[in-house]
Amino acid sequence: MKNENLINTAKIVSNVFTPFILSLMGVIILLTCSYLNLLPWQNKMLIIILVLGYTLVLPLTLIHLYRSYMEWGISKQTTKEERMIPYVISTLCYLCCFYHLCRIRTPHSIGSIIVAALLVMVTCSIINIWWKISIHSAAVGGATGAFMAYALIFNFNPVWWLCLIILISGFVGTSRLILRQHSLAQVVAGYVIGLIAAIAAILYL
Numbered sequence: 340m341k342n343e344n345l346i347n348t349a350k351i352v353s354n355v356f357t358p359f360i361l362s363l364m365g366v367i368i369l370l371t372c373s374y375l376n377l378l379p380w381q382n383k384m385l386i387i388i389l390v391l392g393y394t395l396v397l398p399l400t401l402i403h404l405y406r407s408y409m410e411w412g413i414s415k416q417t418t419k420e421e422r423m424i425p426y427v428i429s430t431l432c433y434l435c436c437f438y439h440l441c442r443i444r445t446p447h448s449i450g451s452i453i454v455a456a457l458l459v460m461v462t463c464s465i466i467n468i469w470w471k472i473s474i475h476s477a478a479v480g481g482a483t484g485a486f487m488a489y490a491l492i493f494n495f496n497p498v499w500w501l502c503l504i505i506l507i508s509g510f511v512g513t514s515r516l517i518l519r520q521h522s523l524a525q526v527v528a529g530y531v532i533g534l535i536a537a538i539a540a541i542l543y544l
Contacts (some may be wrong), residue, residue, distance in 0.1 A: 340360070345517060346470075346518065347515060348514075349514035349517040349518050350514075350516040350518065351514075351517065352361065352408055352510050352511060352513075353475060353511070353514045353518065353520075356478075356479065356507060356510070356511050357399070357474070357475075357478075358474050358475055358477070358478030359395045359398055359399055359429070360395060361478050361479065361481070361482045362390060362394045362395075362456045363387070363390050363391055363394060363395055364451045364482075365482065365485055366386065366387065366390045366449055367387065367454055368447060368541075369448055369452070369489075370383045370386065370387070373448070373489075373493055374493075375446060375448065375501075378446075385443065386440070386445055386449060389436060389439050389440060389443075390436060390440075390449075390453075392436075393432050393433065393435050393436030393439070394433060394436055394453070394456070397432050398425075398428055398432040398433075399459045400464060401428045401468030402425045402428055402429070405424055405425065405428070407488070409502065412433065416418075416456065420450070422467055422471065423464065423467060423468075426463065426464035426467065426474075427459060427464075429460055430457065430460050430461060430464070433453055433456055433457050433460065434443040435451045435476075436453055437450060437454065437457065440453065448489070448492070451540060451541045452485065452541075453543055453544070454480050454540045454541075454544055455481055455484070455485055455537040455540035456478075456481065457534045457540075458536045458537075458539070458544075459474075459477050459478065459480075459481045459532070459533050459537065460474070462477075462532055462536050463477050463529065463532065466532070470525075471521065471525055472495060472521075472525050472528055472529045472532070473512070473515050473520070473521040473525045473526045473528075473529035473530075474529065475511050475512075475514075475515050475529070476508070476511065476512050476515065476521075476525075476526045476527070476528075476529030476530040476533065477511045477530065477532055477533035477536075478533060479504065479507060479508040479511050479512075479530065480508065480529060480530035480532065480533025480534040480537070481533035481534065481536060481537035482504050482507075482508075482533075482537070483505065483508060483530075483533075483534050483537075484533065484534040484535065484538040484541070485537045485538075485541060486500050486501055486504060486535070487501070487534075487538060488537065488538045488541035488542050489541065491542070492541070492542075497537065508530060512526040512527075512530065525538055
């Protein structure tokens with residue numbers, strides 16, 4: 340019973356902190372906790388709807404349909420080629436999101452979040468050609484890097500935010516290990532890659 344509860348908890352953590360929701364959370368935080376909260380509410384709602392649609396609803400729906408077609412279960416061991424399709428789907432959805440955000444002249448800070456997510460996905464997809472890596476860990480690593488980068492840009496103290504996101508990162512990484520989806524090396528490598536990629540994208544792109 341204890342093992343079953345542990346596995347169920349790990350599934351919940353993995354599903355709640357799916358890589359796709361972190362970009363939306365970052366955008367919402369920027370729109371409410373930075374100078375961007377001065378934007379008209381119509382503009383903020385449009386940005387949130389675009390990000391929600393292109394980075395969460397659309398990719399999750401398409402990937403779910405693909406997983407159903409391939410008859411994947413939670414413990415299904417997938418090949419490199421099978422894992423590449425979700426990466427391609429996600430990348431195309433995020434590219435569409437970035438394109439539409441540019442079309443409506445969204446502030447650079449918002450677009451940087453999408454660019455950071457794109458860089459993380461592209462990097463992980465390239466590594467996936469040779470070695471399976473944890474995109475969940477890469478996503479929370481990217482969130483950590485984003486907070487660090489925006490702390491420099493907006494000159495605020497990120498300590499409490501970083502404590503929270505690092506705690507969440509631990510939960511996510513542990514859940515992937517419990518579910519036997521990744522090894523410890525794959526979880527750690529994903530986190531480090533996400534951290535570096537997000538900082539580089541936000542500060543230098």
